[in-house]
Amino acid sequence: MSNRKPSAPAKPITVAIDASFLSLPASGIGSYVSGLTTALIRQQDDLGLDIRLITPKPGRILHPGHKLHRFLWDSFGITPATLRQVGKPDVLHLPQMSAPIITPAPMVVTIHDVIPLVLEDYRASRAMRTYLDLMKRTSARARLIIAPSQAARTDIAKVMGIDLERIVAIPEAADPTLAPDTTGEAASIVAEKWGLTGPYLFNIGGYDRRKNLPLTIAAFAGALPGLPEDAKLVIGGAPHSENEHIFPPLAPVIRQYGLDDRVILIGRISDADRRALYQAATVYITASEYEGFGLTPLEAMACGVPAIVANRTSLPEVVGDAGLVVEPTVDDLAAAMVTLLTDTNLHTDLARRSLERAGEFTWYAAAIATAEVYHRASRM
Structure with a gap:
């Protein structure tokens, strides 16, 4: 622009x-x-x-x-x-x-x-x-x-x-107040409120069907053997209605894969908590099938957090080469999770590029x- x-x-x-x-x-x-x-x-x-x-x-x-x-x-x-x-x-x-x-x-x-x-x-x-x-x-x-x-x-x-x-x-x-946490305050907040002391993937893009949260949970289950033992998937937000066709329930999916202690549903959160969860996250992930823009991965990138996004609609435009753009399948998402949570050099490089990319918007x-x-x- x-x-x-x-x-x-x-x-x-x-x-x-x-x-x-x-x-x-x-x-x-x-x-x-x-x-x-x-x-x-x-x-x-x-x-x-x-x-x-x-x-x-x-x-x-x-x-x-x-x-x-x-x-x-x-x-x-x-x-x-x-x-x-x-x-x-x-x-x-x-x-x-x-x-x-x-x-x-x-x-x-x-x-x-x-x-x-x-x-x-x-x-x-x-x-x-x-x-x-x-x-x-x-x-x-x-x-x-x-x-x-x-x-x-x-x-x-x-x-x-x-x-x-x-x-x-x-x-x-993104909100111009979003930036990397250099004080350690964000890590303290998420540890105190949700017991998050290890690496975690974060998503707060919405619960509706197109967001592919059941798919994301299935991919996380598939990735677990290659992830750090304390890695978690944290999902923020809540359904906007009880229409289970538009907002498929996540609890049965979590139980299906035996992930009750690994997938954390934190519900609706304040702006301050949202900021802390972005800042302390290891990776942001969205497998959304359709976005008009893709604000949440950009917000994460503004905090120096690299993103995994689906190769759909506007998401590749936003992330560019500063994150991993993959097909929204269990195998591809799982492989991307393992890569970004275990390859320290790649994670460091993408974190740097994420900040630069976010600065262009x-x-x-x-x-x-x-x-x-x-x-x-x-x-x-």
Whole structure:
């Protein structure tokens, strides 16, 4: 991604950004909005922008903390009157696939992925079908679309029938506070809270079927004879629903392989614990079949932790040659686990390259590229 700033016009353009996700519990889209808006506001004068954030009023019935309220906010929360209150913007940026019913301002929309359109399991519910209709309506009205990776850009164009010229790939970035632990504090935290005193593989990418956690557990079982005796697999997070088709239960898989003392399910965790688990991990692993970007391996790499990722969609784009990119099979994943947990020289080299690679993804660069999209949309 280029760090070259666009030439600022004599008069900055006003850009309104739907920042409603900043008022919700932590999420991937919330991290995107926070990282991007912070970088845009810091550079807005140089980028020829006047950034205005749109957030729900406290206590308002359309506050998007509930699925119905989220839909109502997406459809009716941003009105012409709302836009007048933030200065009649030249461009409206929607950071997820949604659009107000009436929008007088030209729209830029970020589409993070098209998982429901690519994977049939994810479009079975009525709510998801409604969301897909919303996706199609929004993409048709947007002047330009931002995707987080070239893989996502290609899929958006293919499955939604959108001209590639209207889609711009702008990689995201890890939380800039993520960095290697040089004090030993992270190791102390994970030892005290979860008894993790030896090497461990870490995953916190989500529980849904496409994440391939049962496969990851099976691969870990296959790798055990070649791993250090105290090696563990640590999985963070929790299912978002009781739908076992979308969120296959892991406990039966763990019992099947007799791994109750080797696979640790730690549930939902705080940001501070998440940081410590990244920093103290030996290896990050994700066998995900589909990602729009691949933020979690990038977060691990920012902490100097090399990653094993599936050779699918955007993951190779993110990891590059700083990790092991393998086919999501039991044998290939197991072999990669053994390699990275036993080859000290390779691990050291990939840890160094991971830090360098993670440094190539910054919100500073994302803001510059996004500003170019805003200016282009304002001229269309």
